Amino acid sequence: MNYFKRPTPLKRAKLWLSLALPLVALIWIAAHFAMHDSRVYSSGRLSNPHAVFETQCAACHVEKAGAYSAKAENSACLACHDGPIHHAEQTRMPNCAECHVEHRGKINLSAASNQSCAQCHSELRTNGGAAHFSANISSLENGHPEFRAAATNHDPGTIKLNHKLHMQPIRSAPGGPSVQLECFDCHRPPGVTKPWIYADGKYLGITASYTDKDQFLTASSSSLKARNPATGRELMAPVKFATACAGCHLLTFDKRFDDGVPHDKPEVVHTFLMKKFGAYIATHSNELHEMQDPSRDLSGKLLQPRMRTLSAPQWVAEKVAVAEELLSHKTCAQCHQMTKQNLPDTSIARWSPANVAAGTVTSIANLAAGGNSAGMIGAVAPANITLRWLPHSRFDHDAHTGFTCVSCHAKALTSTESSELLIPGIATCRTCHAPGPNHAESRCFECHTYHDWSQRKEVKPAFRLPALHTGGE
Amino acid sequence: MKLDSTQRTWLFISIAIFVACLAIYVPYALTAPKGPTGGSALGLAFGIVGFAFMLFAAALGARKRVPTWRLGRAQAWMRGHLWLGFLALPLILFHGGFHFGGTLTRVLMWLLIITVVSGVFGAALQNYLPKIMTNDVPLETIYDEIGHVRRLLREEADRAMESLCGPLGFKYTSDVAGQRAGGFTAMRALTATTVALRTSAAVSAGASVATAVAAAPEIILLNEEQSAPLRRFYLAELRPYLEQPKRSSRLSEAGRAKSSFAAVRTLAPASAHATITDLEEICEEARQLSLQERMHRWLHGWLLVHIPLSLALILLGAVHAVMALRY
Numbered sequence: 001m002n003y004f005k006r007p008t009p010l011k012r013a014k015l016w017l018s019l020a021l022p023l024v025a026l027i028w029i030a031a032h033f034a035m036h037d038s039r040v041y042s043s044g045r046l047s048n049p050h051a052v053f054e055t056q057c058a059a060c061h062v063e064k065a066g067a068y069s070a071k072a073e074n075s076a077c078l079a080c081h082d083g084p085i086h087h088a089e090q091t092r093m094p095n096c097a098e099c100h101v102e103h104r105g106k107i108n109l110s111a112a113s114n115q116s117c118a119q120c121h122s123e124l125r126t127n128g129g130a131a132h133f134s135a136n137i138s139s140l141e142n143g144h145p146e147f148r149a150a151a152t153n154h155d156p157g158t159i160k161l162n163h164k165l166h167m168q169p170i171r172s173a174p175g176g177p178s179v180q181l182e183c184f185d186c187h188r189p190p191g192v193t194k195p196w197i198y199a200d201g202k203y204l205g206i207t208a209s210y211t212d213k214d215q216f217l218t219a220s221s222s223s224l225k226a227r228n229p230a231t232g233r234e235l236m237a238p239v240k241f242a243t244a245c246a247g248c249h250l251l252t253f254d255k256r257f258d259d260g261v262p263h264d265k266p267e268v269v270h271t272f273l274m275k276k277f278g279a280y281i282a283t284h285s286n287e288l289h290e291m292q293d294p295s296r297d298l299s300g301k302l303l304q305p306r307m308r309t310l311s312a313p314q315w316v317a318e319k320v321a322v323a324e325e326l327l328s329h330k331t332c333a334q335c336h337q338m339t340k341q342n343l344p345d346t347s348i349a350r351w352s353p354a355n356v357a358a359g360t361v362t363s364i365a366n367l368a369a370g371g372n373s374a375g376m377i378g379a380v381a382p383a384n385i386t387l388r389w390l391p392h393s394r395f396d397h398d399a400h401t402g403f404t405c406v407s408c409h410a411k412a413l414t415s416t417e418s419s420e421l422l423i424p425g426i427a428t429c430r431t432c433h434a435p436g437p438n439h440a441e442s443r444c445f446e447c448h449t450y451h452d453w454s455q456r457k458e459v460k461p462a463f464r465l466p467a468l469h470t471g472g473e
Numbered sequence: 474m475k476l477d478s479t480q481r482t483w484l485f486i487s488i489a490i491f492v493a494c495l496a497i498y499v500p501y502a503l504t505a506p507k508g509p510t511g512g513s514a515l516g517l518a519f520g521i522v523g524f525a526f527m528l529f530a531a532a533l534g535a536r537k538r539v540p541t542w543r544l545g546r547a548q549a550w551m552r553g554h555l556w557l558g559f560l561a562l563p564l565i566l567f568h569g570g571f572h573f574g575g576t577l578t579r580v581l582m583w584l585l586i587i588t589v590v591s592g593v594f595g596a597a598l599q600n601y602l603p604k605i606m607t608n609d610v611p612l613e614t615i616y617d618e619i620g621h622v623r624r625l626l627r628e629e630a631d632r633a634m635e636s637l638c639g640p641l642g643f644k645y646t647s648d649v650a651g652q653r654a655g656g657f658t659a660m661r662a663l664t665a666t667t668v669a670l671r672t673s674a675a676v677s678a679g680a681s682v683a684t685a686v687a688a689a690p691e692i693i694l695l696n697e698e699q700s701a702p703l704r705r706f707y708l709a710e711l712r713p714y715l716e717q718p719k720r721s722s723r724l725s726e727a728g729r730a731k732s733s734f735a736a737v738r739t740l741a742p743a744s745a746h747a748t749i750t751d752l753e754e755i756c757e758e759a760r761q762l763s764l765q766e767r768m769h770r771w772l773h774g775w776l777l778v779h780i781p782l783s784l785a786l787i788l789l790g791a792v793h794a795v796m797a798l799r800y
């Protein structure tokens with residue numbers, strides 16, 4: 001009758017397993033304890049850069065009474081890394097481990113969560129009065145304002161360029177073949193070394209008298225310096241005449257010469273012209289005696305041929321004036337805003353009756369005497385080229401090379417005025433950068449830097465390799 | 474334990490607890506700067522509640538050791554074990570923020586997952602298999618007695634064979650009035666050969682011993698030639714099957730067994746048919762015992778995984794709790 005008390009094989013197996021398995025677990029834990037191996041209690045694997053500390057809990061966790069503190073101390077992080085502050089006006093200084101969460105496996109430690117940033121930026125307060133930035137940003141999707149540049153929708157640049165025209169088949173030169181320009185033919189990051197298709201060798205090696213500083217707008221001073229050095233492929237370099245324009249836009253000034261004027265300041269151009277015409281007339285003195293070409297009468301009437309004789313300086317001054325008139329009114333003005341037109345009476349070159357009667361020209365005489373060393377080309381407005389449209393963030397064109405330029409800069413296909421801003425707005429970014437598995441990274445760190453690495457201090461090394469291997473000094 | 478409408482209250486309570494925890498977890502996970510971690514206040518709270526549920530579930534084993542103690546109804550304990558034990562999994566996942574963490578915590582998470590999954594599997598089996606057993610094993614006996622009953626069935630078959638074919642050299646461990654499982658005597662009065670014949674099927678089916686005896690036909694001893702096919706079949710197939718039922722045997726499948734017996738019946742004289750029918754019934758009962766055995770292994774085999782792992786889980790969970798709170 002006591003059959004139910006007899007152990008069946010199933011009951012026996014259950015009993016033994018119930019004893020054996022907890023015992024194995026106990027032995028496993030006890031073995032780690034006996035070997036002072038705390039790894040088993042670790043809340044997760046360390047990231048790759050810290051993998052050498054996998055067995056060195058004390059490197060980050062302070063040991064108190066034989067037990068390690070749960071939280072890594074800031075001093076442990078700062079022993080190897082400097083962590084410059086974000087902004088001098090920030091009201092809260094988070095601990096390193098609040099944003100850089102370790103023991104999460106092989107993750108990117110610098111990839112802080114949006115919540116880390118939102119701790120301050122969702123309700124931004126500063127020690128220095130009102131915040132300069134939007135005060136309620138939680139993430140790219142929540143509260144992030146439109147890019148300031150895109151919101152103003154205005155390009156302060158003064159270079160006149162019809163993007164629509166340049167995106168269509170276009171003649172490369174008068175009488176030249178039609179070409180289809182690619183964005184890359186004009187816009188490239190400085191790190192790209194591929195030869196320029198529409199460059200002109202005459203201009204490439206020449207040092208101009210103006211500097212980039214005169215032409216570019218300075219980037220916002222509040223932008224934080226990134227930690228890693230730039231690759232030179234992040235942002236587009238400003239478009240230069242020598243590399244992108246000179247192949248088609250010739251700066252010719254007179255039919256006597258094949259080459260054009262230098263792409264430089266007006267006074268440089270004037271000096272060039274004076275020298276060029278001076279050298280020419282020295283070897284072509286017969287051109288000082290001129291007979292007016294009837295066909296040049298604008299009224300269409302056949303006029304009696306008129307003769308005149310000029311001195312060499314007069315001839316040079318007149319030709320320079322005519323060339324400068326051409327450059328100022330057409331060639332330069334095609335792309336540049338000429339803010340000052342100080343051309344004198346250019347009828348001197350038009351055989352005005354007064355000039356013919358006099359056999360000479362007063363104004364030309366003045367010019368020849370060196371009355372105006374800057375010439376007659378108006379002042380050229382600074383190009384005001386914006387080097388960095390998103391000064392508070394990092395954008396890397398190189399990371400987006402798989403996409404066509406017009407995917408983001410769609411307005412380039414239709415823009416006819418250079419004042420139209422062609423950088424995309426935040427909505428374009430959000431089409432790819434969004435939360436979820438089917439989207440690109442959208443957390444704050446993707447574009448923004450927390451630590452201001454311009455404030456970086458050098459760190460004195462604290463570890464020796466043998467110490468890492470042996471677990472102590 | 475049967476999963477029926479009586480579980481509704483526990484189901485609703487469990488859903489309510491889960492939804493409440495989820496409602497707390499989601500905003501916490503979305504707003505926590507470091508993400509959800511076990512060391513945060515809410516993470517710790519989830520961990521403590523989850524571990525408490527695990528302890529309660531584990532206490533069922535201890536409760537079963539003292540069935541006479543007035544500690545609440547066993548049914549309530551079992552339901553609590555089932556539902557709170559199941560809830561421990563999502564709560565512990567909330568505790569760790571769905572990260573498995575380091576070595577110990579990873580071991581703990583897998584132990585918990587396997588324990589819960591094996592428990593759910595066991596609960597499903599216990600809900601499903603008893604119905605099948607009621608239908609397919611009408612001759613169900615006490616599991617621990619299956620070996621004994623199987624031996625009695627074999628001896629019963631041996632006696633029937635010797636009554637028909639003469640002495641075959643079998644040895645018996647039980648007397649004629651063999652005691653059957655559960656302590657009842659299942660026998661009937663014998664025919665001319667005074668050999669006890671099997672009546673368990675009739676008795677199990679509700680017939681009285683007297684009725685079974687009345688139905689027993691007269692048995693005539695067969696000569697060597699007449700009994701040869703039956704003896705061959707018995708010694709080569711039936712008896713080995715009764716001693717050690719194997720699934721590879723054709724007698725383990727009802728349809729094929731029926732064909733086998735029909736073939737034997739064709740070769741044997743009509744006077745042996747009653748005994749062959751009896752042998753067929755013995756075979757059927759042995760087959761049902763095998764099926765019961767298999768179902769029993771399924772019904773209780775999962776406990777070989779569930780109980781040892783849950784004990785290891787509780788032990789290591791306690792170590793984890795102490796170490797986590799200490800550091």
